[in-house]
Amino acid sequence: MRHEIPHDLELPTAKLAARKAVESYAIEFDKYGFKSVWTTDTNVEISFSIKGMRLGGTFSVHPDKLLLELDVPLLFRVFIGRAVTVIDKEGKKWLAKAKRGELDGGGENS
Numbered sequence: 001m002r003h004e005i006p007h008d009l010e011l012p013t014a015k016l017a018a019r020k021a022v023e024s025y026a027i028e029f030d031k032y033g034f035k036s037v038w039t040t041d042t043n044v045e046i047s048f049s050i051k052g053m054r055l056g057g058t059f060s061v062h063p064d065k066l067l068l069e070l071d072v073p074l075l076f077r078v079f080i081g082r083a084v085t086v087i088d089k090e091g092k093k094w095l096a097k098a099k100r101g102e103l104d105g106g107g108e109n110s
Helices: 011-028 074-099
Strands: 002-006 035-040 043-050 053-062 065-071
Touching: 002 074, 011 035, 011 043, 011 053, 011 065, 011 074, 053 074, 065 074
Parallel strands: none
Antiparallel strands: 002 065, 035 043, 043 053, 053 065
């Protein structure tokens, strides 16, 4: 599954939004064994478990978008539409907070 969330933020601000989003997901989805490992300052590998199956992928920050690429087993593909809706909503929420300067590190010029 590949999903893009466009943004118009400066790259440092978009990276801050992504980091804060991943930090919040670690807390919110702890019961699913959510794990994240930043491999670069713009790319994080994520994984979690649902119904005994481990799912994983990458979440990356680009100059004009956030990109989620997730390996989805056949069994879970029926839920992709719902997952994309949630991912899109959450991503846009964190990007908007960053744009308004509500995250540690400030707004557009941080």
